Amino acid sequence: MKKMIQHGLAIVDSPYDEDGKKRTLVNKLLLGLTPSQYLLQAFRNPFNWILAAIFAIGIPILIGRFFFGLAWATSGSNDYPWGLFLGFGLFAMVPLSSSGFQLGTACEIFGRHDLEPIERLALLNGLLGYFFAVMYLLADLGQPWRLPYPMVVSFGPAAVLFLVAWHVATYLSVQVAEVSTAFFEWIGFPAGKRGVRKITLGLTVSGIILSTLHQGALGALFTYAPGKVHPLWYSSSFQWLHFFVSSLPGGLCMVITVSTIAAKTMAWRGDTRFHEKLDKVTVSLAKGACMGIATYITIKLIAIAHDNKWAYLDSGWGQWFMFEIIVGFMLPLTLMTYGVHTRKMAIVRLGAFMTVFGVVLNRVNTAMITFNWKLPHREIPPWREVIISLTIFATYIVVYRFILYRLPILFKWRRQEQEETVPEAVPVPALGRREASSVPVASYSSMTKLD
């Protein structure tokens, strides 16, 4: 894309092309390129070749899993019922997707409108993370076609998993609604956008409630298995807090990570506002993440003290635990604090990457590695399970990129608002109107007033 833009290609960021004609859907889908140009740029991208290789191998295996059963594809055994699909796909993807509700809260509830350049990215990150966590779940369920059963057929309301199922399902629809404003702008359906903006605050508050509960609930799932998860990763009183609190820096750092990657690999797609504000916004996010990590480390220590589990630290498991805490949380906390103070963005971002790693490692440790720690053998995922996990993750990246390329997430959709939603009666000077309308295109700020 970079080359084509250098050759004078106009980037699609408004409903009209450079001649002032309305863009067609195909034109928007192809990013304003002709089909041959589009294919050319797709072929030229080496990352696409890697993806193609993953899909070529992975998709047949993924299909095979549904024909030959779980035993064919996974290490799923009677002692280790949950493997990579849930350990990585569900338990790690969900905390990394807590960004949606956090940035929603910051912008809509706390009125931090300076974070708006990143709000949509955070919302999208939340939506896609949850959606693909569900995809991993579908690959893992014995009878995936019965996924709606807890909603419509048979209720087990006293179970934590029931809570998770309902909350993830309702929260997914909340997130679809939150992200849909960008989609409505893109397809040119301002009425839909206005409708969603009316309920933004309600959506945001339900987002906080649902997130708190099910991020915690994922941790609470393990309180069904006291003694199975290693005591250093288990705490019946604090498990839900551990999961909830660590999801906060996890989600924020995931947004830093994704925005860093997006700013590097698709710089053309972000508008000047995004690129100019990115460092400042990253610092804000990193500050929030630091508070989260500090809290997390504290309650982790309190949990160890509460059950007096210090002796476990002096063992092989203890070393592994210290590795997770130090490399995944303490070191990034130090790095980000230092980076924020000295405004060294590379260090802040490194810290964010490490936090993402730390959160993923924590979830994989709890769900897989330290699970059934008393049993003599550990389960190593077989290659088919690894490839299926990789394939679903690659799909996640492709969908993520597909949306970032097209929808106004990293840039503002121009002109449409002023043409279609501002009534003539409002006495705003033409120039001011253009500016004024361009801001809330990417924000719901007007809806947050309780006047």
Next chain:
Amino acid sequence: MKRRNFLKACLIGGTTIALGKTNKGWASGSFEGYPEAMGVLVDTTRCIGCRSCEAACNKEQKLPEPDTSFDDPSVFEHERRPTSKAYTVVNRYQKEQPSGPVYRKVQCNHCNEPACLTSCFVNAYTKTQEGAVIYNSKVCVGCRNCMIACPFNVPGYDYDSATNPIVKKCILCYDTRLKYGKPPACVEICPQEALTFGHRADLIKLAHERIRATPERYVDHVYGEKEVGGTSWLYLAPVGFDKLGFDTTLSNDPIISNVKDFLGMVPMVLSIWPALFSGIHLLCKHEEQDGHGHDTDSNQEDTKP
């Protein structure tokens, strides 16, 4: 706007979420099982490892042929666990002891407050009046949370089946025998009378009676009387239960007690969060109106319809 819309949205959001879980409060009483529950007392000092219980179970439950025959003692070389093809297995322990090996039968213990049941989000498990924990394969989604939750590592899963994989475990021969007041197949066939079928309450008395009568024969503990809130299967042993592969670290509280902290927190979040965050929101707005706001654009925006 918008206060009214906002409150409305909160209310709708809150009730939608609250609708799903009403049972939480009632889950907190202490439940000690049905008074008429049946059970089985396993006297490991009497078991000779003949595995006829395994064979009887296999026949009664119409399970597939085992890999090695039920007469083959080589299976004792490794510790086994119940699977989807064998609802009960007999393991051998203490083989190097001069007093001879001890055999232990493993199957679902039919807890009074089963973790599988309380962890199941589609209510696939039922604890019957007769004490059996049975399973409804028609609604099982296959999440295998029950296998995570079972403190005895009992449920086995049909990993090989692509179309209808289900959880398989001992159901105390509920459909074919227990319902009609008959003992399970394994109990009926046991040649050593190592297994005794009866009311759970009577079995506990019987077990303590046996310990009292011959204290040198048993350790003074009935496994399953109190573990995880009590189980329908009870065990007597000549040596420490930890030497026979039993988990002796289990608490006497049912597994669900571990989860109650969280379950109690749920209604708190549902009720407190909307008020808390709308309050914070109002506070933040006030500041902006006093001229400390950082986004004048959005104030201007507000005049729009």
